Amino acid sequence: MTMHDDSTHPDELLSWYVNGTLEGPERARVEKHLESCRRCRDEAAWLARLREQIKAEGGADAPGELGLRRLMRQVRGSEAKPRARRLQWWQPALAAAVVVIVIQSVLLVKPWQEAETGIVPLGMQVSGAVVQVEFAPTATEAQIREVLQAVDGIIVDGPGALGVYRIRLQGVSPADDARVAAAVAALRARKGVVVHAAAE
Amino acid sequence: MNEPDATSTDAESAEALLERIAAGSEAALEAFYRLTHQRVYAFTLKRVGDPAMAADILNDVMLQVWHHAGRFEGRSRAMTWVLGIAHHKVMDALRRRGREDRHEELDESIPDEDSAGGIDAVAGVEDASAVRRCLEKLSDAHRTVVHLAFFEDLSYAEIADIAGCPLGTVKTRMMHAKNALKRCLQTLGAAG
Numbered sequence: 001m002t003m004h005d006d007s008t009h010p011d012e013l014l015s016w017y018v019n020g021t022l023e024g025p026e027r028a029r030v031e032k033h034l035e036s037c038r039r040c041r042d043e044a045a046w047l048a049r050l051r052e053q054i055k056a057e058g059g060a061d062a063p064g065e066l067g068l069r070r071l072m073r074q075v076r077g078s079e080a081k082p083r084a085r086r087l088q089w090w091q092p093a094l095a096a097a098v099v100v101i102v103i104q105s106v107l108l109v110k111p112w113q114e115a116e117t118g119i120v121p122l123g124m125q126v127s128g129a130v131v132q133v134e135f136a137p138t139a140t141e142a143q144i145r146e147v148l149q150a151v152d153g154i155i156v157d158g159p160g161a162l163g164v165y166r167i168r169l170q171g172v173s174p175a176d177d178a179r180v181a182a183a184v185a186a187l188r189a190r191k192g193v194v195v196h197a198a199a200e
Numbered sequence: 201m202n203e204p205d206a207t208s209t210d211a212e213s214a215e216a217l218l219e220r221i222a223a224g225s226e227a228a229l230e231a232f233y234r235l236t237h238q239r240v241y242a243f244t245l246k247r248v249g250d251p252a253m254a255a256d257i258l259n260d261v262m263l264q265v266w267h268h269a270g271r272f273e274g275r276s277r278a279m280t281w282v283l284g285i286a287h288h289k290v291m292d293a294l295r296r297r298g299r300e301d302r303h304e305e306l307d308e309s310i311p312d313e314d315s316a317g318g319i320d321a322v323a324g325v326e327d328a329s330a331v332r333r334c335l336e337k338l339s340d341a342h343r344t345v346v347h348l349a350f351f352e353d354l355s356y357a358e359i360a361d362i363a364g365c366p367l368g369t370v371k372t373r374m375m376h377a378k379n380a381l382k383r384c385l386q387t388l389g390a391a392g
Contacts (some may be wrong), residue, residue, distance in 0.1 A: 012371040015378070021355035043238035046325055050381070051350040053331045068233050071262050075226060116361045 009040055018047040075100070129172040129180045130156065133187055134164050134196040143193045150190075151183040166200065214278035221269035229266050236279060237262070239352065240286050246347045247290045247340060249299075264289075272366045277359055281353065284362045287344070294340065324385025334384035342377035345370055 002129075010030045017023040017030045032043050063070075070175035131153070135144055148154065151169060172179045180199045187197035214235055220228035240261055245254035264285050272281050326331050335343060341363075348359045354369045363370065 005301070012375055015349050016356050019349055019353045021353060021358075024230050042322075046322060046377070049325045050331065050378075053325065053328050054335070055352075056328065057332060058242070061251075061310075062238040063258060067237060067241075067255060067258060068230060071233060071259055072230065074259070074263060075229065075266055097362075177264065186365040 009037065011040075011043070014040065014044050015047055016052055018044055032077055034157075067099040129169045129174045129176065129183075131167050131169065131180065131184055131187065132164050132166050132196070132198050132200055133194055136193055136195050139193045142167050143190075145186065145192050153183070165198070213274075214282075215274060217218075218265070218269045218272045218278050220283075221266060222282065223270070227333060229262070232265065233262055240282060241346060243283055243286055246335075246343060246351075248293060249336070253293060253297075253352065257286065257293055260289050261286045263367065276358065279352075280361055282288070282349070284364075287319055287362050301355045318390055321345045324382075324389045327385075327388075330385055331381075335379050337384055338377055342373050342380065345373045346377050346381075349374060 009028075013022060013026055013030050017027065022030060025093075027075055029160050030040075033046065037110065055140070148167065149168070152171065153167040153169050156166050156168045169183050172183065184199055188195045205208045212231060214232060217228045217232040218237065221232060237258060241254055241258045242256045245251060248254055254334065261282065265282060272278065272378065277282075279354075324334075335346065344363060345359055348354045348362060349356075354362070356367055356374075360370045
């Protein structure tokens with residue numbers, strides 16, 4: 001039997017040799033050492049028995065389906081929560097910027113179009129059909145702008161606590177159900193950008 | 201999000217499920233829970249020693265998976281990632297409870313030389329009840345490494361990833377844990 005100096009015993013690696021995760025040169029080193037070291041073979045055998053005992057002990061009684069029901073109840077009960085949390089910093093900023101642009105446009109256009117009175121402050125009633133839209137947290141400003149342009153809509157309010165924006169469809173009467181429904185369908189079709197869209 | 205879910209299969213990997221969870225699939229979350237919850241629960245229970253608290257932590261872990269599955273970057277296995285979340289939840293819970301180490305701990309200041317010897321330790325490891333009692337007396341940090349190495353069969357690199365510590369620390373903790381277990385088994389053997 002080859003004698004080994006204590007410092008050469010690969011004690012710090014034996015546990016991972018025993019659990020089968022040691023690879024490459026480290027594994028080769030341990031295997032080579034074990035061929036000639038009774039002490040380390042005994043140590044590895046002891047660790048292997050310890051591992052068996054720990055596995056035999058098992059994972060106790062996990063909550064199983066009861067725990068799953070609890071989890072899914074919470075997930076469904078707070079469905080809007082993750083999206084509300086994940087609002088991007090630019091989404092409120094975008095809403096504010098759009099409103100400023102809209103108001104500026106009105107102020108500039110107003111002298112020539114005295115009859116056009118469609119712009120109102122946030123949170124108030126607006127003329128024209130309004131739809132509620134929730135954008136995906138991953139939607140970019142460019143994607144949102146493109147969607148708004150596609151339905152000729154402008155943000156007039158939001159986001160609310162649940163991340164919902166109010167979009168006014170320009171030139172569409174609230175009574176024009178067909179055009180409102182078409183706009184909602186067009187918004188819903190933009191999966192990946194629009195999470196939710198509905199007529200108000 | 202309630203978009204239609206593709207049917208998940210037993211063969212679907214935890215990594216693939218995480219991808220679908222990130223896209224808002226509740227069915228994928230259910231499948232992920234069924235696939236991993238026993239191991240997450242076993243890990244947390246070994247750490248906190250309280251089934252109710254372990255169940256609460258498991259629930260918190262799965263909620264975090266639901267909210268943040270998109271943060272999984274695939275640099276580690278999904279199981280390592282989720283056990284890392286569990287580790288942090290356990291640390292928070294233990295801090296709140298005010299006792300990171302819940303039991304009378306084994307004296308780990310005793311020198312480790314001749315750690316491989318000891319006929320009582322060799323015999324003691326055959327006694328499942330003695331092994332359990334000695335494992336419970338380990339410090340939380342040492343018990344964590346032993347559990348992840350021998351119950352989960354994780355590499356020392358994966359354990360370092362979960363525990364957020366250097367590789368050398370994992371190896372050192374395992375050495376200390378092993379020697380403390382041997383001393384404990386010897387003591388119990390002598391007492392028995």
